[in-house]
Amino acid sequence: MIKNKRQLLKDFGEAKFLVEMAEEALEFLQPENLIKNNFKKTSIPNSKEIENIYVVGAGKATYKMAKAINALFKGKIKDGVINVPVAITSKIGNIRVNKAAHPYPDENGLKGAKEILNIAKKATDKDLLICLISGGGSALMPLPAEGLSLADKTNLTKQLLASRADIHEINTVRKHISAIKGGRLAANTKAKLIGLYISDVLGDKIESIASGPTVADKSKVEDALKILKKYNIDDEKIIEIIKNNESPKKIDKKRIQNFIIGSNRVVLKHLQSFAERQGYKVEIFIDKMKGEAKRMPAKIFKKSKPGKISIFGGETVVKIIGKGQGGRNQEMALSSAKSLPKNAVFMTLATDGVDGVTDEPIAGAIISQKTIEQIKKDKINIKKYLDTNDSYNCLKKLNCLLKTGPSGTNVGDIAIILRSNS
Numbered sequence: 001m002i003k004n005k006r007q008l009l010k011d012f013g014e015a016k017f018l019v020e021m022a023e024e025a026l027e028f029l030q031p032e033n034l035i036k037n038n039f040k041k042t043s044i045p046n047s048k049e050i051e052n053i054y055v056v057g058a059g060k061a062t063y064k065m066a067k068a069i070n071a072l073f074k075g076k077i078k079d080g081v082i083n084v085p086v087a088i089t090s091k092i093g094n095i096r097v098n099k100a101a102h103p104y105p106d107e108n109g110l111k112g113a114k115e116i117l118n119i120a121k122k123a124t125d126k127d128l129l130i131c132l133i134s135g136g137g138s139a140l141m142p143l144p145a146e147g148l149s150l151a152d153k154t155n156l157t158k159q160l161l162a163s164r165a166d167i168h169e170i171n172t173v174r175k176h177i178s179a180i181k182g183g184r185l186a187a188n189t190k191a192k193l194i195g196l197y198i199s200d201v202l203g204d205k206i207e208s209i210a211s212g213p214t215v216a217d218k219s220k221v222e223d224a225l226k227i228l229k230k231y232n233i234d235d236e237k238i239i240e241i242i243k244n245n246e247s248p249k250k251i252d253k254k255r256i257q258n259f260i261i262g263s264n265r266v267v268l269k270h271l272q273s274f275a276e277r278q279g280y281k282v283e284i285f286i287d288k289m290k291g292e293a294k295r296m297p298a299k300i301f302k303k304s305k306p307g308k309i310s311i312f313g314g315e316t317v318v319k320i321i322g323k324g325q326g327g328r329n330q331e332m333a334l335s336s337a338k339s340l341p342k343n344a345v346f347m348t349l350a351t352d353g354v355d356g357v358t359d360e361p362i363a364g365a366i367i368s369q370k371t372i373e374q375i376k377k378d379k380i381n382i383k384k385y386l387d388t389n390d391s392y393n394c395l396k397k398l399n400c401l402l403k404t405g406p407s408g409t410n411v412g413d414i415a416i417i418l419r420s421n422s
Helices: 005-011 013-028 031-041 062-073 107-122 150-162 167-175 206-211 221-230 236-243 264-277 293-303 328-336 369-377 382-387 391-398
Strands: 053-058 077-084 095-099 128-133 192-198 256-262 282-289 309-314 344-350 364-367 413-419
Touching: 005 013, 013 031, 013 264, 013 344, 013 364, 013 413, 031 062, 031 192, 031 256, 053 062, 053 107, 062 077, 062 095, 062 128, 077 107, 095 107, 150 167, 150 236, 167 206, 167 221, 192 206, 206 256, 221 236, 256 264, 264 282, 264 309, 264 413, 282 293, 293 309, 293 328, 293 344, 293 413, 328 344, 328 364, 328 382, 328 391, 328 413, 364 369, 369 391, 382 391
Parallel strands: 053 077, 053 128, 077 095, 128 192, 192 256, 282 309
Antiparallel strands: 309 413, 344 364, 344 413
16 A cells, blocks of 8 residues: 555565554544444344445545445345545445535535435334445535525635634534534434444544434534624624534434444554564553644653654644644654664554645655654755645655555544663
């Protein structure tokens, strides 16, 4: 899965196991594998009790999830609709594939969301509805509450993003201007429902993943209104809609099951087991990687210990101050060269395989003592590249980039440091 694996192993022999860990993470996180490894754990109703099986969903990983579900049921799915950013085929068996826009919704997304809700409504108590949700699902499944247009919803989302509201705040508002999110999809069906979620949200709050269409909502109208007030968004129409659009607070847990089948936490625990089976001592730090990317390495190195592999998960941010190319994982990798401990190798990995904006898709980078020696030898001014957010072009010179291309899923970022005892 790593396109330049041969070159990396040649130039960074000491990082061989980190490269193997990156490949293991990406393979484990393939949506098809997550479905195969987890679907049997759900309480699937007896086939004699089910008349029809329907599949709906939205998200960046949902296409591959739908392929795996279709293969598991071998032609037994009667109908379905999924909204995805890339439609490789127009149908997967009887599941219709609808290409929709991300990060800002479009009319295709609206059309698909209406069809998804219609399927949920037509399913009876003798049917099974499987809902496949992954990162990006909020934008990809837009269905505004009655009285709002798609343009109204998009404009509000842009205002929230510009105001630097965090994802939990944005989703709280989204759930109160929607006809499908915040548990409303579940509330609109009589079918037995299984929701399968791949989380891109730190902390794995399932109600925040794609705004939780099949999950009881813990947030209230008052919470959404406070967020608008906090960011000085004074839109009378939006405020009035929210006041009259409280989300469902309870779901029938006997009829509706929701599962997180993939997340940053899940993959960190898998990598810990993978490395321990190879004889390594391993520590994992769940949700500890946050804040400004270039400040993160110092915190990571302080927590890591000689003779161990330390694995960190989360998602950092980049403070844009220049016009260069790069992303949070590349900026973190380049910054690490200033303080990398002796006899240590450091790797960063964006699980979606696309870190920031670059000429080619980059997943992350590897930094070792050889890299630092090359920086000194070639008199490379790291600060200059960091100050212009141009980590990509610096790491490209150092030939230490991790190239995978889009992975088909996203559960945040991973950083790993391997420190020997000597």
